Amino acid sequence: EPEVTQTPSHQVTQMGQEVILRCVPISNHLYFYWYRQILGQKVEFLVSFYNNEISEKSEIFDDQFSVERPDGSNFTLKIRSTKLEDSAMYFCATSEGDRRTDTQYFGPGTRLTVL
């Protein structure tokens, strides 16, 4: 069964450093998402992406965050200057369509630790 994959599984970085989290979507999926889960809290939506454009972003997704699909397969989330409060599990998800009946399939996540 096709899967969403994410790398790295765990990233440790110093405050103020840039990080790039990578996701490989399921091959025929066109809609891509990032979510995050701070330890002990809810899974929160960050951004959705379709046709090389951001469709929707949350208040969390400020100017420090960016997404792109650099090579037609990977989907990346960049945090320009990490803060302590960015420490969380980051999940990539992908779906075939954007209907409310379409399932979003999640990757295993990247645990980001900012020191």
Place this chain on the structure above:
Amino acid sequence: GDSVTQMEGPVTLSEEAFLTINCTYTATGYPSLFWYVQYPGEGLQLLLKATKADDKGSNKGFEATYRKETTSFHLEKGSVQVSDSAVYFCALVYGGATNKLIFGTGTLLAVQP
């Protein structure tokens, strides 16, 4: 705004016990409803979904019915196994222009042999 509320965990059960995890939602429109499961060390997996009122989603012995009148989507299983130990998330989505999943806080289920 739209939100999902789940019962607090952890829920601890003995093997073969009956499971209910309550989920209620607040929505301005007509969302689809989902249950996702997260096994230790893994990502979120879709467990089941329902896309309209009175629909019942089912998978692996788990069931949930979309109740519009009570705005609920409670997860049930008749006989849990140790392998069901995981965190369970209830979520809703509208689709279209705003296709983000809105999650509840998650409920940790621990099944003891």
